[in-house]
Amino acid sequence: MSLFAGPTRFEPASWEFLPFRFERIDGRVLLTNMVGEHVVLGPSEFDDLVARRLEPQSPTLRRLRGKHIVRASGEQLPLDLLAMKVRTKYRRLPEFTGLHMFVVTLRCEHSCAYCQVSRQNADVGEFDMSEGTALRALELVFQSPSHAIKIEFQGGETLLNFPMIQFIVETAERMNETAGREIQFVIATNLALLDDDVIDFCRLHDIFLSTSLDGPRDLHNRNRPRPGGDSWERAVAGIQRIREELGTHRVSALMTTTEASLGRAADIVDAYVAEGLQSVFLRPLSPYGFAVKTRAHSAYDVDRWLSFYASGLDYIVDLNRRGLPIMEQYAAVILRKMLTNDDPGYVDLMSPAGIGIAAVVYNYDGTVYASDEGRMLAEMGDSTFRIGDLATDSYEDIFLSDALLSPLEASFAGSVPMCTDCAYEPWCGSDPVFHHATQGDSVGHKALSAFHRRNAGVFRLLLDRLESDPFARSTFRKWANP
Amino acid sequence: MSGPSMERAVVLLDADAHSSDAIQRAAYRLADRCSLQLTREGTNFHCALHYPDAADPQIIREFEIAVNDEVLRERIRDETRDVRNLVLALAFANTTLVQDTDEP
Numbered sequence: 021m022s023l024f025a026g027p028t029r030f031e032p033a034s035w036e037f038l039p040f041r042f043e044r045i046d047g048r049v050l051l052t053n054m055v056g057e058h059v060v061l062g063p064s065e066f067d068d069l070v071a072r073r074l075e076p077q078s079p080t081l082r083r084l085r086g087k088h089i090v091r092a093s094g095e096q097l098p099l100d101l102l103a104m105k106v107r108t109k110y111r112r113l114p115e116f117t118g119l120h121m122f123v124v125t126l127r128c129e130h131s132c133a134y135c136q137v138s139r140q141n142a143d144v145g146e147f148d149m150s151e152g153t154a155l156r157a158l159e160l161v162f163q164s165p166s167h168a169i170k171i172e173f174q175g176g177e178t179l180l181n182f183p184m185i186q187f188i189v190e191t192a193e194r195m196n197e198t199a200g201r202e203i204q205f206v207i208a209t210n211l212a213l214l215d216d217d218v219i220d221f222c223r224l225h226d227i228f229l230s231t232s233l234d235g236p237r238d239l240h241n242r243n244r245p246r247p248g249g250d251s252w253e254r255a256v257a258g259i260q261r262i263r264e265e266l267g268t269h270r271v272s273a274l275m276t277t278t279e280a281s282l283g284r285a286a287d288i289v290d291a292y293v294a295e296g297l298q299s300v301f302l303r304p305l306s307p308y309g310f311a312v313k314t315r316a317h318s319a320y321d322v323d324r325w326l327s328f329y330a331s332g333l334d335y336i337v338d339l340n341r342r343g344l345p346i347m348e349q350y351a352a353v354i355l356r357k358m359l360t361n362d363d364p365g366y367v368d369l370m371s372p373a374g375i376g377i378a379a380v381v382y383n384y385d386g387t388v389y390a391s392d393e394g395r396m397l398a399e400m401g402d403s404t405f406r407i408g409d410l411a412t413d414s415y416e417d418i419f420l421s422d423a424l425l426s427p428l429e430a431s432f433a434g435s436v437p438m439c440t441d442c443a444y445e446p447w448c449g450s451d452p453v454f455h456h457a458t459q460g461d462s463v464g465h466k467a468l469s470a471f472h473r474r475n476a477g478v479f480r481l482l483l484d485r486l487e488s489d490p491f492a493r494s495t496f497r498k499w500a501n502p
Numbered sequence: 503m504s505g506p507s508m509e510r511a512v513v514l515l516d517a518d519a520h521s522s523d524a525i526q527r528a529a530y531r532l533a534d535r536c537s538l539q540l541t542r543e544g545t546n547f548h549c550a551l552h553y554p555d556a557a558d559p560q561i562i563r564e565f566e567i568a569v570n571d572e573v574l575r576e577r578i579r580d581e582t583r584d585v586r587n588l589v590l591a592l593a594f595a596n597t598t599l600v601q602d603t604d605e606p
Binding site: 036037038039040041042044054070099100102103104106107110437438441465467468 | 527530531532533534567571572574575578579581582585586588589590592593594
């Protein structure tokens with residue numbers, strides 16, 4: 021007599037569907053459940069599923085049960101497990117706004133053609149944040165229910181108003197003595213003005229630095245002109261100095277893809293490797309600020325960016341294959357959504373959208389924006405995503421404003437045409453600012469949306485590599501579970 | 503000044519087997535390549551597809567596949583609606599996100 025029941029004991033006599041969505045991709049069919057767990061089936065397997073011809077002992081049915089796409093008739097456990105996973109996926113919602121961006125100045129000594137924030141000349145002081153504005157913004161920061169607060173300094177070039185950064189950090193730390201939040205500071209800077217004072221202050225207050233590195237010297241300096249033509253030299257020297265004096269983890273870098281970047285994905289990744297950086301974020305250009313005025317953002321289309329992204333991603337996987345651990349950050353965000361039940365809270369890939377409820381921007385002049393892109397749009401004369409003014413509005417006025425709640429409600433992907441039926445929806449998000457900027461409507465027609473085409477292209481690419489390359493699959497699992 | 507010339511193709515679909523909602527959802531997905539004029543003619547839906555000439559020979563077949571997929575999605579939605587609502591109710595039952603209905 022066996023002590024264990026055989027596998028047939030657990031095969032269902034009959035089965036039924038749980039909620040799922042599907043997309044056809046190059047002859048195969050992707051199925052996702054309510055939280056984005058997925059299975060890829062061949063067309064005949066899919067036909068057998070929807071025609072209910074799958075036998076209870078079928079391996080395909082076991083896979084589908086394991087992914088909560090079907091359940092044994094009447095079985096309760098999959099519903100409880102799915103509910104728990106849904107709760108995990110949305111666990112950040114009650115936390116509300118965690119990322120608070122302070123635009124301490126709009127001045128900048130660079131003159132990048134793709135600048136998305138419409139910087140001002142470096143000697144015009146009227147574009148600096150005042151102490152009064154900063155204090156009022158900090159009052160709002162600590163009214164957020166979030167137990168983890170990140171204060172990020174944005175510009176312009178933030179170090180042109182370093183005294184204001186010092187004032188905000190020191191004041192926030194004093195306020196936090198009673199508030200008791202987990203608080204983190206990040207300075208976004210091109211590092212050209214990095215000096216001993218900045219290094220010492222960052223060491224003393226555990227501040228992280230985020231910079232721009234567009235790739236090798238020629239590409240970076242072409243994209244990011246400044247007096248002296250030495251943007252790359254200063255950025256690289258700054259990265260090395262921070263790594264040596266503050267620690268390797270204290271500096272990260274972002275790149276922006278221009279037309280000149282498109283054929284050079286490997287060069288760009290190599291530039292990151294050369295500086296000892298362990299991740300690269302292959303970002304497309306956004307349709308805001310000088311990027312629109314100079315037509316830089318329309319110099320290439322989604323297909324060309326996807327081709328660039330694929331070559332960069334494949335190169336990064338190959339570097340990992342050769343023993344060099346480097347990660348692509350956009351893939352890592354999406355893979356976390358694809359391969360775990362967690363949502364990393366990346367503002368551009370959230371639904372409900374991350375505007376206001378995940379991140380908020382306090383501009384130098386006291387105006388408050390639902391996102392950094394909303395601020396960029398305002399610098400172009402469109403104040404749709406301006407949700408208040410620190411001088412006149414309360415926390416409730418700002419976070420219950422129609423300017424915030426209306427686009428949030430309208431763009432919720434679960435109820436947006438096409439998104440509601442899309443198998444990619446649990447991995448995707450809604451970006452009301454992008455759709456407002458490109459289509460004049462915060463929801464946007466997804467069949468015509470560059471946001472949809474870009475993300476669907478990335479999802480298909482990642483699925484293909486997950487299915488076809490065992491090494492990529494194991495690498496992607498590590499990225500999803502850092 | 504005239505606009506670009508357009509092709510027109512007609513697909514007839516049995517109204518008992520296809521809902522207008524499924525047909526419209528399929529057309530929405532293909533809106534970057536064609537537009538739909540939908541009318542009811544007796545027991546059929548008359549689907550007039552307009553698309554740029556000679557640019558898209560596959561569009562009719564893709565429209566038909568898209569309609570069938572939307573019919574299937576409709577069936578899955580209907581079959582699983584109660585379970586979906588139950589899972590969401592279980593998920594959010596004990597969170598601060600749920601407001602009692604008798605609160606103002």
